[in-house]
Amino acid sequence: MADETNNPDLEVNAASVSDGAYTLIIADFSDTDMAWEAYETLKSVEDGRSVEIEGVIVVRRTTEGRLEIQKATDHSTKSGLKWGVVGGIALGVIFPPSILGSAAVAGGAGAIVGKLRQRHHNHELEQKLENAITPGHSGLLALVSDPGEIKIRKALERAETIVESTLEQVEADDIKAAAKEVQGAHA
Template sequence: MADNDGMFLYIGTYPSEDAARADYDVVKDLHSAGAVGTYDAAVITKSADGKVHVNKDEMATRHGGWGGAAAGAVVGLLFPPAIIGTAIVGGAIGAASGHLWRGVSRSDVKELGDLIDAGEAALLVVGASTVEEAIDKAELKAEKHVIKQLTKVKKSEFDEVVKAAAGEVS
């Protein structure tokens, strides 16, 4: 059984944005049904000019107070700011990115970045390790996917970093 305070990262690639959004909806439905707890998710696309776009339904991803910080932090790790076409700003994103960096090796960053480049769209999910079990059972339809345990990152610590950066904790 997964560590209740652990975190994981899932990235799947899809032939189209619509296919990625369909699996995004599956993850939201799992949460609505009570099958998953804290997570953040986004659909990532690349435009013809090579810009990376992060598409999310903000209300659906505000689990555990992350408010988009987890997915934004991962995108910030994987892509240089110059190619990110969507504004990812705020102290919570920067602090979360620094915290997640502890759990992702340089080779993981390269592998994950290359995986996203291979598809026209990607689904990114960051969450508590208990979400990983539900996603695995849901049999998402990604052409390729990778799941990484963020062994050096604890959900409870990540929650505190995001809250502090957002000004919620003194």
């Protein structure tokens, strides 16, 4: 559906596949700089009260279709979790291993992500998200508790496409717990 008020070229595809406790948002940007601008905007509006963002990561999809995490200056949420670690674990749990670059999972969390992936494997979700970022484009992956928050929408207004998928509380909790485990191991 086109968002006529903010950007007539913005196409938003959204569907619900769970209880909606958290939403995974993937925004596709034709330009890496725009993805970084959105990241910085999200970083500036996250306050832990009205805007709660659990994890964000910027990725680039190669022309061959592989996803590569871009180097990020990490940001701690109010709960102390690191955006990049949470985003990297979410990336590893949600996307099929066949399209993830070798360094795709942040913080050496490969074994943890493998276990979570087996537990939460959702073929429908995987198919929906696998092509959310066009080859040759960059993207931003964010795990948020309120996707309708206007500040989040404003940060993503330059995205060409936004794909959203709700995650169950248990999935989000597992991702956050894995991020804490990785943080603890690297502290």
